[in-house]
Amino acid sequence: MKINNLDRHLAMLIVGLLYGANYSVIKLVTPEHLEAFGFIVVRVLVAAALFWAIAWKAEPIDWKADGWRLFLCAFFGVGVNMLCFFKGVSLTSAINASIIMTLTPAMVFVMSVILLKEKVIKRRILGLLIGFVGAFLIVYQPDAASQTGDWRGDLLVILNASTYGTYLVLVKPLLAKYTPLTVAKWVFLFGIPVVLPVGWQGFADIPWPDLDATVYWSMAYVIIGVTVIVYVLNIWAMKKVSPSTVGAYIYVQPIFATLIASIAFGEALTLRHLIAAILVFIGVGLVIQKR
Numbered sequence: 001m002k003i004n005n006l007d008r009h010l011a012m013l014i015v016g017l018l019y020g021a022n023y024s025v026i027k028l029v030t031p032e033h034l035e036a037f038g039f040i041v042v043r044v045l046v047a048a049a050l051f052w053a054i055a056w057k058a059e060p061i062d063w064k065a066d067g068w069r070l071f072l073c074a075f076f077g078v079g080v081n082m083l084c085f086f087k088g089v090s091l092t093s094a095i096n097a098s099i100i101m102t103l104t105p106a107m108v109f110v111m112s113v114i115l116l117k118e119k120v121i122k123r124r125i126l127g128l129l130i131g132f133v134g135a136f137l138i139v140y141q142p143d144a145a146s147q148t149g150d151w152r153g154d155l156l157v158i159l160n161a162s163t164y165g166t167y168l169v170l171v172k173p174l175l176a177k178y179t180p181l182t183v184a185k186w187v188f189l190f191g192i193p194v195v196l197p198v199g200w201q202g203f204a205d206i207p208w209p210d211l212d213a214t215v216y217w218s219m220a221y222v223i224i225g226v227t228v229i230v231y232v233l234n235i236w237a238m239k240k241v242s243p244s245t246v247g248a249y250i251y252v253q254p255i256f257a258t259l260i261a262s263i264a265f266g267e268a269l270t271l272r273h274l275i276a277a278i279l280v281f282i283g284v285g286l287v288i289q290k291r
Helices: 003-027 036-054 063-091 094-116 122-139 152-176 182-203 211-237 243-265 269-289
Strands: none
Touching: 003 036, 003 063, 003 094, 003 211, 003 243, 036 063, 036 182, 036 211, 063 094, 063 152, 063 182, 094 122, 094 152, 094 243, 094 269, 122 269, 152 182, 182 211
């Protein structure tokens, strides 16, 4: 690690910490205080307003060439992705969700093969199979006594990782033409009509006067910390550090998530979690390594 990039690596470590805590923060408020889909409506509305305030004078968009891609990015990266993630985390355990999310780089490869016709390599196929075996170990619970998560929530988190991988592939050409903040403000704006029909009832039912300070601070953490600050830190770090290095920091999320979930909710890291995490890490490593 070059000393002049130490601050960039520190920024990415902070991103990992913020994301790792995010799993437990979501569980603090959903579904007991807020319905997951209603929370997403709040997140997208406020985040869109903040991104527009930050990037009000950003460059114009070539709508004829890129309008459809922006909407698809909003659909996969904001709409389906966030709805599945929040609902999934509200149903399953924070540890389960954080381990499953490390499949994201593998999902990026799958979507690159489908959308960009990226070359298929046997090593990567083997990595995918190993990674999905690890995910299956988390989702599959042979007895009702195992209360480490809910398989429905686990499947939603897997779907979230898949749609986020699709978004990363779709957004790549846009980031080559426009600044990331320009893309963010339009993607979140277009994400509003995607999440609103699904989350409107949950949003309308939010008992704002009855919410305590913990809920409000948790909402602020998710919207400002995990949405805006994380996005800006990632952009800043990628100016000096390769995207693959940024992506590699996803592996610190389960560490932070496990520590925080153990303290906040008493969640236990079982032998099955450890085996699943090892398989996922090995599988994703085979997929993303260049040689």
